[in-house]
Amino acid sequence: MKRLLIVTAVLEAGIGIGLLAVPSMVARLLLGATLDTPAAVTLGRVAGTALLALAVACWLAQSDTQSCAARGVVTAMTLYNLGAIVVLGMAGIQSPAVVAPLWLAVVLHAGMTVWCVTGLLKTRHRK
Secondary structure (H helix, E strand, O other): OOHHHHHHHHHHHHHHHHHOOOOOHHHHHHHHOOOOOOOHHHHHHHHHHHHHHHHHHHHHHHHOOOOOHHHHHHHHHHHHHHHHHHHHHHHHHHHOOOOHOOOHHHHHHHHHHHHHHHHHHHHHOOO
16 A cells, blocks of 8 residues: 555645646646636646645555555545546546546546555455
8 A cells, every 4th residue: 555655645746736836737738628717727726735735645644554544545545536537537528629638537547546445455354
């Protein structure tokens, strides 16, 4: 589970920093659309802050992967990844201008979900 938490921390920190710094560019890359209003940019930055917070939680949890806190972080990341699959997948289905990075993100979140569930099951069986 340590490797899972480190990879998750790095990935989410990268996207979080991107959303904080240039939210419209991240939206354009992922969704093929820009964030045209100040409110949309603000929400993009809030999402970036949330992803950065998840990255920090994952990074801190990787030092003790057998703790209940680490399992809690991985459980939260499982829910986050499932939610991302649904939200991004619906955007891809509903959008006429679907871009490849969107489907790559869906596949990445699906893979991360499987990795999280596998990690949770492995630590459960060790106890």
